[in-house]
Amino acid sequence: MLSADPYLSVKALTKYIKKKFDADPHLRDVYVKGELSNVKIHTSGHIYFTLKDNSARLAAVMFSANAKSVKFKPESGMTVLIRGDVNVYEASGQYQLYAQSMQADGIGDYYLAFEQLKEKLAKEGLFSAAHKKPFPRFPKRIAVVTAPTGAAVRDIVTTLNRRYPLAKVVIFPTLVQGAQATQSIVQSIQAAGKSDFDVMIVGRGGGSIEDLWAFNEEAVARAIYQSHIPIISAVGHETDTTISDFVADLRAPTPTAAAELAVPSKAELIDRLLGYRSAMYRMTSNMITKDQTALNRLTNSMPFAYPDRLYRPFIERIERATDSLQREAGQLINRTKERHAYLHGQLANRAPVHRIKQSALDISQLERRLDHLLTAQLRSNQQQFSAAMRTLDALSPLKIMDRGYSISYKEGQVVKSIKQVEAGDELTVSLQDGTLKALVTERNLMNEGDKENG
Template sequence: MTSDPYLSVKALTKYIKKKFDADPHLRDVYVKGELSNVKIHSSGHIYFTLKDNSARLPAVMFAASARTVKFKPESGMTVLIRGDVSVYEASGQYQLYAQSMQPDGIGDYYLAFEQLKEKLSKEGVFNAVHKKPLPRYPDKIAVVTAPTGAAVRDIIITLNRRYPMAKITIFPTLVQGEQSTRSIVQSIQAANAANFDVMIVGRGGGSIEDLWSFNEEAVARAIFDSRIPVISAVGHETDTTIADFVADLRAATPTAAAELAVPSRADLLDKVINQQSSMYRVVSNLLDREKTALTKVAASMPFAYPDRLYRPFIERVERASDSLQREVFQHLNRSRERFENLDRQLANRIPVQRIKQSQADIGHLQKRLDQSAHIVLNNNKMKLSSAIRTLDALSPLKLMERGYTIPYKDGLVVKSIHQVEAGDELNVTMQDGTVEATVKNTIPTKKGCI
């Protein structure tokens, strides 16, 4: 029985891959070409196409190798790549696996430097408006550098010589190697967390590789974000780094940085002495001018004859004193007269006197009242006696004494026979009593008869 002659796509692709991997000419190849379709993945891998006028080659550079590239790969760059060629089984195409990359015709360090410089410049990081002024007389100075070596020694010696009153704090820092960038950033941040007046960041000289940590973006950002003024002192005078552009002030050497950070004690002493001498001269000249002016004033008429100066005032004071005495005397007299007048008025208005007068008035009125009452009483007595006599003369009792009677019917006086009828009951009042009677008949009186 014959076997199946057909291969699977996977099997064929694996075979081809093994052929590629087994070929020694494809294990370590050097390729020159133009970058195209460059994509930098968040993981750090770089995917791109390498091309020339006639062909295109897919390529990838994994993160471990990409971290060694100092510049940022961009489409259109001509680069020199070292790597190996193999087959990517998932797509069935061969591609270049890059292990190193450098720009063609220019160093990768220089290219990376120019790329970062251009980027930060466009952001305005280098603008003078962001530069902080250095304090004239710093009290606390932070030094971010290696704890040993010529740089830190030169800085300390220079600071102590020029301005020994300043307090120096060294932040031990790695200034080259893989961990140096992180170490520099941490030291700058630590110095900012404390209370310093100025900061020196730098190191001694070296190759561009040795100084490269000061060209890293993280260091540039840390210097830019520093609230403390930063003096950059990296390498020798001819060395220039990104840190120099970002810093508030660039020094040619660490020693120059220390000289820029603090004033010179000798210069300060000279300045103080010069100012002291200048002040002495100014004060001396001023005293001379004032003495001359005082002499002239003292020799002038008012001060040469002081009695003439105050004589008119003495006379005015004496006249004013006399006038004041007269006014006081007149005022006292007027006040005394007014007081006496008021005292007399008050004596007439004393309550005791008014009470006595009122009591006398009351006695007089009481007498008049008694007299009037006596007269009125006598008159009323006389009127009453006359009325009694008249009433007595008209009293029915007098009539009854002469034999007259008064008949009553139902309590009313009967004055006419027409008020009664036969059978009516009458009460007849007499002088000594009442008689109850019954009417038998009424007899009218004839005219002319009584």
């Protein structure tokens, strides 16, 4: 006979442990003081949170029936007083505190510092949406400021390579926890800002508020604000909120979500392209079908079914137009020829050659008239000259000298009177065939009677 199986199932063991918790009277009504962390208020009204102190953490939940009695909004960092019971949540095998009442007991140091810095930077405008830089749709280079090891960097790199392998990812190894974390984060942000990155992811994985505190430091906030590269803050889990989240250009709930926000999804892009292609094919097919239907309708319509009837009137119009065109063209040509002949005649009459010929005839006539006039004038002048020569010859002193007369000159002047000459004067006597030099030896004046007698 086989012995019973000594191994318990996980469910059975968990139930056994839960019964132990149920049977312990010290766990039925407990009073616990601690700091709230990872507070999440569900849409149903349930409040899930972690209660912690410097040494331990305790998962807790307050159902909506009890949460309605809480007069304030539970937030991470608050120190609270809780009354409830401790039991096991069988689904996860985790013990947790089931809170029945909650009272505020002041605010933790970290939370107070967080609120003070948040208020200060908000007044300076570091959280203003006007300063948020836009992100490129298809980044080429992505800087990741985080610890070089751990789940956060693996999730970011894996997600980036999976979603958009075209982008080059550069890791800036950074301390994200501890005393030197603030300076290391600032230096990494500044170092990344000296290169041509399109997007920068700054963050780390989850942890306590102490673990995440470097991202609540003012120096880190100002380094993020001064960066010319758009920054995605990815600090902790979805319920964790830091000052870096407010200053950054975009806040991601987790490092993986930051990678998803930084780049487009390769699969989504392919699906979108395939969708565009399908839509284009579908639209083209619909257009072709629609146009084919319209073409078939037109082909089967009356004009296209009998095409000769469609163009027959146009043939008749073309023939009439051709006849009219030929007739008008003939008339135009005739008018043009007549006009050309008229203009040719006018041009011939006014042509330089014709005018030159006419001028040559006119010149010939004028030359003949000039010759005639010159001849007549010359003849008249010759006749007048001959008559004048005869008269001059008849009146010439030489003719008189032919009859024995002479002319006397005194110092080149003709001697007309004896009174012009004195005895001893030398005279030049001009005869018909020469001249004589004569000396006056005596001058005899004639009386009036002698003049009358000759």
